Structures are given as structure tokens and as C-alpha cells.
Amino acid sequence: MESELQKLPPDTTQTTQPESIDESSTKDDRPLLKPDPTNPQLQVLQSQSSSPSIEELEKKYAPYVRHDVYGIMGRGELPWTEKVLLGIALVTLVPMRVFGATTVLVFYYLICKVCTAFSAPNREEDAEQEDYAHTGGWRRAVMMQSGMFLSRVMLFVFGFYWINESCRPIDLNGNSNNENGSKEQAEELERPGAIVSNHISYLDILYHMSSSFPSFVAKRSVAKLPLVGLISKCLGCVYVQRESKSPDFKGVSGVVNERIREAHQNKSAPIMLLFPEGTTTNGDFLLPFKSGAFLSGAPVQPVILSYPYQRLSPAWDSISGVRHVILLLCQFVNYMEVTWLPVYYPSQQEKDDPRLYAENVRRLMAHEGNLILSDIGLAEKRVYHAALNGNNSMPTVFHQKDD
Numbered sequence: 505m506e507s508e509l510q511k512l513p514p515d516t517t518q519t520t521q522p523e524s525i526d527e528s529s530t531k532d533d534r535p536l537l538k539p540d541p542t543n544p545q546l547q548v549l550q551s552q553s554s555s556p557s558i559e560e561l562e563k564k565y566a567p568y569v570r571h572d573v574y575g576i577m578g579r580g581e582l583p584w585t586e587k588v589l590l591g592i593a594l595v596t597l598v599p600m601r602v603f604g605a606t607t608v609l610v611f612y613y614l615i616c617k618v619c620t621a622f623s624a625p626n627r628e629e630d631a632e633q634e635d636y637a638h639t640g641g642w643r644r645a646v647m648m649q650s651g652m653f654l655s656r657v658m659l660f661v662f663g664f665y666w667i668n669e670s671c672r673p674i675d676l677n678g679n680s681n682n683e684n685g686s687k688e689q690a691e692e693l694e695r696p697g698a699i700v701s702n703h704i705s706y707l708d709i710l711y712h713m714s715s716s717f718p719s720f721v722a723k724r725s726v727a728k729l730p731l732v733g734l735i736s737k738c739l740g741c742v743y744v745q746r747e748s749k750s751p752d753f754k755g756v757s758g759v760v761n762e763r764i765r766e767a768h769q770n771k772s773a774p775i776m777l778l779f780p781e782g783t784t785t786n787g788d789f790l791l792p793f794k795s796g797a798f799l800s801g802a803p804v805q806p807v808i809l810s811y812p813y814q815r816l817s818p819a820w821d822s823i824s825g826v827r828h829v830i831l832l833l834c835q836f837v838n839y840m841e842v843t844w845l846p847v848y849y850p851s852q853q854e855k856d857d858p859r860l861y862a863e864n865v866r867r868l869m870a871h872e873g874n875l876i877l878s879d880i881g882l883a884e885k886r887v888y889h890a891a892l893n894g895n896n897s898m899p900t901v902f903h904q905k906d907d
Contacts, residue, residue: 565888567789567878568821572813577892578823578831586815593834601833604661612654613731616738619643625737633759634727637719637740637774644772647738648717655714662707663838671844672872696775696847697768697802700865701809702875703779704787705820708809711840713739718777719763721756740774761800768802778804780862783882786819787811790875793862801855806845806865808873813839821885822892845872 558576562569570576573586582590616636623643625634636647659667699718701708712718719740727733727743742759760776767775780793787810798804811818816831818838823831832838848868854861870877 561888561891565880565884567785567791567876567880568885568888569786570817570819570822571786572817573815574823574831576822578827589815589836590831590834593836597836598830598833601661601663605658608654608658608661609731612651613734615650616647616734619647620734620738633743634737635719635740635774636738640772651735651738652714652717655710655717659707659710659714659840662710662832663835664707664840665837666839667711668839668841669844670842672846695768695771695803696805697764697766697800698776698778698797698804699807700778700780700793700797700804700848700869701807702787702790702869702873703781703784704809704811705784705818706825707811707818707840708779709777711809711842712777712807715842716775716777719774720777720779721760742776757796757799760797764797764800764802768800780866781881783885784820785878786817786821788876789878790866790870790873791878791881793866795858795862798850798854798858798861798865801850801858801861803847803849804865805847806869806872808843808845808869808875810841810843810873811839812841822889843873845869 570578573582574580619639620636620643623636623639625636626638627634637644639647699712699716701712709720712720717739719742722736722741722743724743726736726741729736740763742756742763744756760778763774763776766773778797780797781791782794783791785791816835818832818840820828845868848865850861850864854864867877869875
């Protein structure tokens with residue numbers, strides 16, 4: 505099938521050259537909120553203005569700006585009504601939700617422990633990757649079904665009592681039709697090799713686990729974490745090997761694309777989940793896609809996530825992880841909307857040009873999700889966070905986002 509984007513409105517934004525998975529995964533993982541004095545972009549920013557205004561930062565780094573009542577770093581001055589609600593939630597909701605989330609996590613770990621007992625993990629040729637996602641029979645079925653169910657329970661614990669899911673079929677002219685179609689229909693013709701999703705929050709992974717139980721890319725250190733490490737192996741995560749010096753090491757891009765081709769050809773193989781933006785946004789924008797996710801030329805399943813909110817945005821950007829989790833647990837109700845687009849079958853031209861393939865999928869998702877295309881990426885995000893860290897004495901009072 506030819507590209508679905510032939511008649512979409514032309515992209516008026518500047519297009520950057522997407523990076524491969526391997527290139528993006530080897531970048532440093534320094535905390536984003538700490539200034540990096542060696543960053544040339546930060547030096548330019550500091551030379552231009554020793555104290556850039558909040559308005560200037562918001563305009564330049566719009567995809568990473570938070571607009572909720574808690575302020576850009578979660579430290580804004582709160583109205584007294586919000587303080588009361590926060591206090592009530594801290595002594596009621598938070599303890600119950602922490603207990604519930606811990607119980608779910610431990611329970612699923614025990615399930616994974618039983619399913620992997622007396623079973624050796626699957627290992628890649630380079631011996632750097634190992635997983636239990638290729639385990640067959642009842643073990644795989646139990647891990648998948650219980651994992652999907654308990655992931656949805658975890659979202660319920662976090663306050664996502666309802667999730668609005670919809671499928672948006674698209675014809676060759678790029679017109680959508682919401683009256684027909686379902687998520688199952690998206691897989692009737694040919695199984696996709698990967699799920700391609702925009703990235704807003706750590707909650708994205710929980711949703712995808714509850715929906716399709718995919719594998720995804722994670723740092724090698726995740727495999728060694730208590731509880732989570734075994735679960736990640738049962739998911740079939742591809743671990744980033746920054747320290748590997750082996751000459752025959754294929755790299756993350758090679759392993760991921762092998763997995764994509766395997767999932768495309770074998771329905772029993774774990775499907776890959778990819779966030780080709782390489783980082784999170786505030787949910788209103790779509791960053792340039794890295795082409796490494798599209799090197800295999802296999803069909804992909806585009807999924808668009810959004811988190812409508814009134815008080816706290818579930819987007820995780822310019823706010824510390826612990827603070828964000830606590831504030832999220834304090835929300836009485838959280839909301840999530842998910843749009844499943846049809847499986848995207850690349851044309852021969854797109855198969856020959858992964859950058860074109862990536863950009864066309866990106867434009868399609870932006871068009872269908874009413875997202876704004878942006879040409880900045882992780883490097884600018886680091887500069888923005890470093891600038892915020894240098895200006896944390898400035899007022900952080902923002903207008904609440906309009907519904």
C-alpha cells in the first residue's frame with residue numbers, strides 16, 4: 505500500500521535529520537535538571553542573557569513547558585483550595601495507593617518468578633541481551649495475561665479509572681472515519697513489527713503493558729533492579745549496553761530491528777514498543793523521529809496518547825520524578841485518552857529511505873492527534889532544564905491550562 509500521507513497538508517516546520525536508535529541510546533544520562541557547564545548550547549544561552557525571562561524560555565522551549573496549577577517545576581504558589589485538596593490526599597489517598605502499587609508490583613514479581621523457575625533466559629548471539637519473552641507455552645501465556653491485567657490495575661491505583669480508547673481508520677486521502685474500526689481490525693491484514701507512540705510520561709509504558717505487553721528499550725541497570733529487573737526480562741526489554749566494547753556487538757539499533765522483523769514475521773514473538781522522539785514532551789508537540797526505529801522497513805502501529813487534566817499534568821518534564829509521582833498520587837482522578845491509528849504499511853520508497861518513513865509516520869501522527877510539529881530535541885531539553893535550574897529563584901506562577 506502506498507504512503508497514506510500523499511495528500512496530507514505539507515509540513516511547514518523545519519525538518520531535522522533523525523538519529524538512529526543506537527546513536528540516541530549512547531548519549532549520556534546525566535540528570536536533566538543539573539546544568540552542564542561543558543554544553544556549548546548552554547554557554548551560548550548564558551552569554552546571551554545571564555537571566556533569561558520565563559516568557560523567553562517558554563517561547564523557545566515550548567514542547568517542554570508545563571502549564572498546570574503546580575508551576576513549571578512543580579513548586580508554584582498554590583491557591584488555598586489546592587493546598588487543602590493536597591493535604592487531604594496526602595493523608596488518605598497516597599498511603600492507600602502506595603500500598604496498592606507495591607502489592608501489585610510484588611505480586612507480579614512472584615508470578616514472574618514462578619514462570620521463570622527452572623528456565624534459562626533467551627540470549628542474543630552477543631550474550632549481552634537476555635530475556636524470558638521468548639518462553640513459550642503456559643509460561644508465556646501466564647506472564648502476558650497477568651502482566652496486562654495487573655498493569656491496568658496499577659493504572660487504576662494511580663487514579664486512571666477510565667481510559668478512553670478509540671481507533672481512527674484512515675483512507676488513502678488521509679480522511680479519518682471514527683464510525684468503523686477497532687484495534688483488532690488494525691492487525692487483520694498484517695502484523696506490525698513495532699508500536700510507535702508519542703512519549704509524555706512514565707505512565708505511557710504502563711498503558712502499553714496493559715494493552716499489548718510489548719518489549720522496549722531500557723538501560724542495562726534496569727535488569728539488575730530488585731523486582732523490576734526480572735519483570736523487564738519477562739517483557740523482553742532490549743538493554744542499552746553503553747559499556748560494551750566487543751567488536752561483534754550489534755548495537756541497540758541492530759538488536760531492535762531484528763526484534764521488529766521477528767515480531768512482524770512471527771505472531772508469537774514479542775512486539776516492540778518504540779518512542780522515536782527519544783524523550784518526553786508536554787503532550788502538545790511531536791518532536792523529530794529518530795530513523796533507527798524504521799530501518800527494518802516493517803509496518804508499524806502508530807498510537808497517540810494524551811492526558812487531559814485540570815490540576816496536575818501527568819506529563820513528566822521539568823519536575824523531579826519523586827515530586828511528580830507524589831503529586832500524581834494526590835490527584836483524585838486522572839485521565840488518559842488513546843487513539844490507535846491503522847497499521848502503517850510503508851511504500852517501497854519509504855523502505856529504501858528510513859528517514860522518509862520516520863518523517864511520514866510523524867506527520868501522520870501529528871495530523872491525526874492535532875499535535876504541533878517541533879524541530880528541537882533532547883539537546884535543547886537539557887539546555888532548557890539547565891536554564892530553569894539556574895533561574896529557580898524566579899517566580900514559577902503560571903496560568904492553568906485551558907480545558
